[in-house]
Amino acid sequence: GDVFTYDPGFTSTAACDSAITYIDGDKGELLYRGYPIEQLAEKSHFLEVCYLLLYGELPNAEQMVDFESRVTNHTMVHEQMHYFFRGFRRDSHPMATMVGVVGAMSAFYHDSTDITDPWQREVAAIRMIAKLPTIAAMAFKYSMGQPFVYPKNSLDYASNFLHMCFAVPCEDYVVNPVLSKAMDRIMMLHADHEQNASTSTVRLAGSSGANPFACVAAGIACLWGPAHGGANQACLEMLREIGTVDRIPEYINRAKDKNDPFRLMGFGHRVYKNFDPRAKVMKESADEVLELLGIHNNETLKVAKELERIALEDEYFVEKKLYPNVDFYSGIILEAMGFPTSMFTPIFAVSRTVGWISQWKEMIADPTQKIGRPRQLYIGQTRRDYAEVEER
């Protein structure tokens, strides 16, 4: 029969051409459409990066205004979706709610589901970029039993998200610009990361011609896992579980123990083997936010700092090239902002949506792409005859 290459985890298989994101894992380099992430983090902002990822070039002033108005035009969700939310238990994980609600968008927006029509693909893309923050904030509000807050289009993308999460009808809420900048950075640094597990999931789902909202829902489901986007939540929960600095060695030993499945969450990466360039930028933001909020002696933070120090020096971690990744620092920032850990991965999903949809659009427009259909090496029984039940 046919001979296939065995490549579990696709560590050495390229399944597509892509012109969106470039990663050099050895150099610790990340480029969006050629632009280094460090320059974008310093000079750009999330919506501009969305434009860049979607269309390939930085927008001029006029294009930016137009793009922004197209996005803000779609920030509200269909009012009937409020009922859909109410079907969930209050204690549902917001990622579970998001998988459901984003999937349900395929039942609400029929004018953006004909994937053979470039205009409809474009509308689907804008809708998702515009609505994901609204949906994530609604999932958050719902989990707390608070009223939904409608989007405020006069605010920038990150500030609007913070507003929808933290504003309450009985008080004025003014978004702190330092927090809004940090949120914008979290979004920008998570916006795309070439063919990671959730993006590959969106591409695979989309390769059959499936509905784009359903494809993004599949991406959200994949992102949820602790080895991927769920690491930010798992990392902070681990820091809390460790609790005090004196207990760190116990956990370091567990991480090294071959017979213990425990891993240090927020450390290591499939592609980055020297450092995670996103983590470098994220660490700066973490310091800024902690300074602003005057958080210096928080026990979780002390554990984080000490763990970071040990892991960077310890032979095992150095040798295996396990550095703190982006989620190590984003978790610290989100905790300081007042988000519960269950909201960490939803915020990752909001940020990655533009990456998913840019990759999906690239795939649909690529004539060389076909339905994704991996093969296998069969290791089961050879052919045998059915046995009647009394003969088994």
Ligand code: CMC
């Ligand atoms: N703690 C302890 N040991 C580790 C860790 C860790 N976090 N990560 C990898 N190792 C060890 C692993 O046991 C293995 O050892 P050995 O060679 O002796 O068997 C070696 O390092 C290589 O690990 P691997 O599992 O083959 O590497 P991978 O490329 O398949 O996994 C990873 C990458 C990110 C899934 C993994 O490092 C991990 O589980 N990290 C913790 C979860 C995490 O922080 N994930 C977020 C990644 S960044 C954001 C995102 O992509 O969503």
